[in-house]
Amino acid sequence: MPGQHHGSIHLFRLAGVDVFLHWSWFLVAAIEIESQKGRYSSIAWNALEYLALFVIVLTHEFGHAMACRQVGGTANRIMLWPLGGVAYVDPPQRPGATLWSLAAGPLVNVALLPVFYAAVMASRQLGWAQAMPDASMLVRSIFWINLSLLIFNLLPIYPLDGGQILRSLLWYPLGRARSLMAVTILSFVGIVAFFALAVFSRSIWTGMIAVFMLMNCWSGLKQARILLRHAKLPRRPGFACPSCHTAPLLGAVWQCAQCGQAFDTFESRAICPHCGARYPTTMCGDCGRFYPMDEWVVGPGLEASRIKSRSSL
Numbered sequence: 001m002p003g004q005h006h007g008s009i010h011l012f013r014l015a016g017v018d019v020f021l022h023w024s025w026f027l028v029a030a031i032e033i034e035s036q037k038g039r040y041s042s043i044a045w046n047a048l049e050y051l052a053l054f055v056i057v058l059t060h061e062f063g064h065a066m067a068c069r070q071v072g073g074t075a076n077r078i079m080l081w082p083l084g085g086v087a088y089v090d091p092p093q094r095p096g097a098t099l100w101s102l103a104a105g106p107l108v109n110v111a112l113l114p115v116f117y118a119a120v121m122a123s124r125q126l127g128w129a130q131a132m133p134d135a136s137m138l139v140r141s142i143f144w145i146n147l148s149l150l151i152f153n154l155l156p157i158y159p160l161d162g163g164q165i166l167r168s169l170l171w172y173p174l175g176r177a178r179s180l181m182a183v184t185i186l187s188f189v190g191i192v193a194f195f196a197l198a199v200f201s202r203s204i205w206t207g208m209i210a211v212f213m214l215m216n217c218w219s220g221l222k223q224a225r226i227l228l229r230h231a232k233l234p235r236r237p238g239f240a241c242p243s244c245h246t247a248p249l250l251g252a253v254w255q256c257a258q259c260g261q262a263f264d265t266f267e268s269r270a271i272c273p274h275c276g277a278r279y280p281t282t283m284c285g286d287c288g289r290f291y292p293m294d295e296w297v298v299g300p301g302l303e304a305s306r307i308k309s310r311s312s313l
Contacts, residue, residue: 067104093244095171177227
């Protein structure tokens with residue numbers, strides 16, 4: 001996955017989301033457009049088809065971003081690069097919120113299917129195949145591009161949308177950590193199949209996609225192991241993260257940014273006992289979000305419903 005800003009160009013800002021384009025996109029675009037030369041009467045049509053691909057990808061990523069915001073998450077950046085796009089979304093760490101943030105992307109492609117199909121039917125009725133063959137082929141190609149992206153993204157392989165949607169569904173019965181562990185392990189089978197397909201078809205791009213999935217799947221597996229270790233640690237009663245509703249760890253697991261000493265921020269009420277540094281917000285070790293100490297406190301009646309037990313992780 002490309003860096004968040006390194007080697008990228010800021011294209012525009014829409015609805016509070018900054019859209020970046022990685023420099024390698026231009027190199028790959030030139031190669032791909034030239035390789036498809038001959039499909040149309042002019043190479044300009046090849047360029048339009050390639051641009052249409054990334055307009056669909058961008059729309060898909062905006063679906064993720066808007067859905068994430070709808071459930072109270074953060075989403076303010078999208079990166080386009082040769083293998084597709086990445087929406088940097090941070091939904092609340094709850095299965096329902098995560099599921100909606102992930103499913104919204106493919107649902108955009110589903111919503112576009114009847115639109116593009118209607119365009120194909122209209123082009124046939126208007127006789128574009130004879131009068132404007134290039135335009136007719138472009139409309140058909142866009143329909144199949146959108147359908148192909150939908151099918152590809154729904155493959156149950158982590159980190160594709162399908163794999164992450166499966167993880168969100170498994171989150172309900174298995175918990176956060178075990179669902180991620182199960183999906184990443186299952187995904188290795190699909191990744192092996194992608195490598196085999198790349199060798200059989202001698203496709204560099206398929207091989208690059210397989211490598212990308214392997215790297216992210218391995219990172220997901222390591223994250224699952226960390227979450228499982230955290231699940232075995234004791235939790236402090238009476239407090240819960242306002243976002244993911246998980247009780248904080250019990251013990252000196254926070255490090256002071258000024259003196260470097262470890263301390264229990266909930267025991268000292270967000271004040272370092274070593275140097276006296278005060279912290280206006282405290283980070284959740286599970287979802288990574290920051291909240292004032294007062295927002296962590298839960299009443300006796302709410303504690304049972306808001307604080308997750310360690311077994312649910």
